Amino acid sequence: MSRAIKNRDRAPLEPAQSAETHDNETLHLAAEELSVTKRAVETGRVRISTQTRERDVLVDENLACERVEIERVPVGQKIEKTPDVREDGDTTIIPVVEEVLAVERYLMLKEEIRIRRVRTIERHQEKVTLRHQEAVVTRQETGTNDPGAIAASGLGKTKPKPK
Secondary structure, three states: OOOOEEOOOOOEEOOOOOOOOHHHOOOOOOOOOOOOOOOOOEEEEEEEEEEEEEEEEEEEEEEEEEEEEEEEEEEEEEEOOOOOOEEEOOEEEEEEEEEEEOOOEEEEEEEEEEEEEEEEEEEEEEEEEEEEEEEEEEEEOOOOOOOOOEEEEOOOOOOOOOO
């Protein structure tokens, strides 16, 4: 009885000749094994530092400013009770009263103080200095014992960014 056994390469193998009967045939097969390991290899070191740069920019903005104008308006009018503080547009009117002694007593509206808000806008320009930082990466050869350097493996090598 003859059997053909195929290995992974699909090449037929012939049974080994034996002094035994054909019922107990022995096949000698070859097998390979693979063992994969990884290890870190230092290919260099890098030093990263930052540099601060400055640039001048022109700030051009509108600034709002508010001031008040006070106007005293004499009234001289006889009244029955003290008027409330009131607003007329952007003007606040505060009544000022006094008691006048005569044969009779009455309230006299002596004056009103009018406070008006005046808003102005002026253009303001000023030069200011802004700072920004850049990272500088310097690659060093293997074998330097710089404690401030960071070990780099051969994977993901980068070049310094051009300025």
